[in-house]
Amino acid sequence: MADADARREGGGTRGLAYVRASAVLARLRDRWTGSLRDRLRRTRAGAGLAVQAGLAAALAWWVADGLLRVPQPVFAPISAVIALAASVGQRLRRTIELIVGVSLGVLVGDILIYLVGTGWWQLGLIVVLSIVAAVLLGGSPAVMVQSAATAVLIVTLSPAVENLEFPRFLAALIGGAVSVVVTAVLLPLNPLRIINRAASPALKLLAAQLDATVDALRGRDAAAAQAALDRLRANKPEMGAFGEAVQAAQEASTLSPVRWGNRQGPVGRYARAVEPVDRASRNSGTLIRRSVTLIEDGEPIPEAMIAAVSVLAKAVRVLHREFTTADEPDEAREVALRAVRHAGDAYRAGVGFSGAVVVAQVRTTASDLLVAAGMEQEEANRLIRRAFGSFRTR
Known part of the structure; x- marks a missing residue:
């Protein structure tokens, strides 16, 4: 239709070419604008790391060169x-492993250069022996890879000055130690921000698929419910990032004096919420799977059932909001119990076999959310039973 209008208004082929060119330019402009926004967002997210890296490199050089007078301490800032870069979003153990790998590679490389010299076959031998040494010391794959890579760097940048074996090893240790001090003491990242950034995709995904299930139930659209189930089942990256971020934030709160106040507060609540949120996702998957069967079998769908799933999605969103703002998740608890009350109404209104499973999964998922909100399991179960009410049907 647009092509026909273009031919009439713009002079046939030239008008059509103009419309198509305008459309292409509009798509490119939108893509560039969106890409620019994404780049700016990533830049803001990485600004803290950039400052940390700059400070760590400068301090490592100053300590090694200015304080300890290590000859040519180039490996201090490199290490x-x-x-620092490898430890972002990971546990402190991985940082220590990387430091050990760097130091081991420097040590093995320097010793073997002193014994056998440099060259192509020496390079291969040094890499082999660096990995063997890492294995003998019980190093993880991260230690082995870093040890070998550092040994390669040592061989290819063989020193022009003699007797630098131990100084380079010391410089590598200094650099690693400075990186830990910078990230833990001098410029620690906000642990709550680390978790919020990682938890947001997992919680938003769960709420979004419950919302999609509401639409599917209302429209009796089994395909839409199946699509929501498939998407929720593919949540391992989101949940994995959530768990790793909690570990990183706990370490930041433990190691950094300025973050000690977060250990029992917001970060502690997040840490306790990882497992119940994961259970809530899996139980929601069962809820959605039975919704597919319910629709396909033509079972009754009381309006209260739709309301129960809708309010359950709201409970997830409220929990996310209260975690983000570091508030006590009181509203999330109340909304989760409201979902259970709707589920009880749906059961008493009359449901089929799969409908009864959906109702049961609303209860189970709500219980998971109550535990994620800091409630003990026994207390959550007691409140769930009270909110659900009688099992007598009409």
Whole structure:
């Protein structure tokens, strides 16, 4: 239709070409604008890391060169930056492993250069022996890879000055130690921000698929419910990132004096919520799977059942909001119990076999959310039973 209008208004082929060119330019403009926004968002997210890396490199050089007078301490800032970058969003153990790998590679490389010299076959031998040494010391794959990579760097940048074996090993240790001090003491990242950034996709995904299930139930659209189920089942990356971020935030709260107040507060609540949120996702998957069967079998769908799933999605969103603002999740608890009350109304209104499973999964998922909100399991179960009410049907 647009092509026909273009031919009439713009002079046939030239008008059509103009419309198509305008459409292409509009798509490119939208893509560029969206890409620019994404780049700016990633830049803001990485600004803290950039400052940390700059400070770690500068301090590592100053400590090694200015304080300890290590000859040519180039490996101090290199080790600091590598250790810091590799530890983002990971546990402290991985940072220590990286420091050990760097230091081991420097040590093995320097010793073997001193014994056998440099060259292509020496390079291969040094890489092999660096990995063997890491294995003998019980190192993880991260230690082995970093040890070998550092040994390669040592061989290819063989020193022009003699007797630098131990100083380079010391410089690598200094750099790694400085990176830990910078991230834990001098410029620690906000642990709550780390968790919020990682938890948001997992919680938003859960709420979105429950919302999609509401629409599917209302429209008796089994395909839409199946699509929601498939998407929720593919949540391992989101839940994995959530769990890793909690570990990183707990470490930041433990190691950094300025973050000690977060250990029992917001970060502690998030840490306790990871497992029940994961259970809530899995139980919601069962809820959605039975919704597919319910629709396909033509079972009754009381309006209260739709309301129960809708309010359950709201409970997830409220929990996310209260976690983000570091508030006590009182409203999330109340909304979760409201979902259970709707589920009880749906059961008493009359449901089929799969409908009864959906109702049961609303109860189970709501219980998971109550535990995620800081409630003990026994207390959550007691409140769930009270909110659900009688099992007598009409």
